[in-house]
Amino acid sequence: MPDFRFSFLTAKDLPQLRNTFLEAFADYVVPVQLSEEQLKDKVEREGILPGFSVGAFVGGQMVGFILTGLGEWQGRPTAYNAGTGVVPLHRGHSLTQQMYDFLLPKLRESGVEQCILEVIQGNMPAIRAYKKVGFKITRSLSCFRAAKQDLLLGAEPSEQVTISATTQPDWETYSSFWEVGPSWQNDINAIKRSKGQAQTLEARSVQQEVVGYISFFRKNGAVAQLAVGKGWRGKGIGTALLREAVKQVEAPSIMFINIEDTGQSMLSYLKGRHLGLLLRQYEMLMPIV
Incomplete structure (x- = not known):
């Protein structure tokens, strides 16, 4: 298994994050485009904080990430998963679970009470990974x-x-x-x-x-x-x-x-x-x- 290193991101990591995002979502069910401006708009709209977002690295190369937005959801301090991605070469190592293991202590220390996300209904590997971490389905949504x-x-x-x-x-x-x-x-x-x-x-x-x-x-x-x-x-x-x-x-x-x-x-x-x-x-x- 590769030697994965996990760290919280800074604003300086955003260009590399965008490249990893595009690589991770290149084979996604829905085509994903993310220009620098679109990433900036996403960060703003979804309340994403680099300091609560996780990068998984092999050497100096980012190979996975969880983007985290913080805010209030139904009256409770909440962390929103604004995107989880792992590049194809490094899938199969339970990286999503490892990144959550790294992230959850910081969320708890910061008073966050719950985590929320959306996942495409046909994406069974992601649904299984999230259930393993502890997520449960709350409702069904259409786009x-x-x-x-x-x-x-x-x-x-x-x-x-x-x-x-x-x-x-x-x-x-x-x-x-x-x-x-x-x-x-x-x-x-x-x-x-x-x-x-x-x-x-x-x-x-x-x-x-x-x-x-x-x-x-x-x-x-x-x-x-x-x-x-x-x-x-x-x-x-x-x-x-x-x-x-x-x-x-x-x-x-x-x-x-x-x-x-x-x-x-x-x-x-x-x-x-x-x-x-x-x-x-x-x-x-x-x-x-």
Whole structure:
């Protein structure tokens, strides 16, 4: 077995990390691209801290990693696995388990109470590795994508609502519209961390009541949150919000990542707009206290 060395990363390791990331994900189920700018955006959005991220090295070469985001999840201090990768040459040595053995004492010392991640449902080696570490599946998630020109965005909505950008999102009101909760990457904290990337639009009634909203990332076209108040559904408000977001998105496609499978009205809405199922994931959680 190679002589693996483990260490926590620093900002200086990010260029090498990107190269290892691309090598580790070259044979992945879904093609992965990660430019320097995309890595920077990912670090910001997912709360990734190099000092809590682990690198596995053979000599001076990084051959594996766990990217760790820190924050709060459902009211508890949480570590989010923003990506685990091992280059093909060094698989089969339980590196994921070894990296977690290295990481968990530091997380516990820092007051972290649980770890969370998402994994593609067909990726059985990864699921087995995470279960061995102690993770359990908490929910099933679906990811959707469509080219902007393929979206079915219907007729203009009624004049009952106006849509405009807001710089002071009213998260308390918005969350009362939710059918299911968002994943880590789409959580309120992720949007707050991504000030330069995220945009939030509100739909307001004639009485200026907020009746719906959309939060999305302009550069990559990922919609973090879209919801309409219960009494206002079926009036084209969600579609009007999505249409306005599409105009502002720079990417050629729109994506909805990690929609909980119990959110049936959202899932049928997305299918009705011609968004195709991209992949399905499990969310997994591990208490560490």
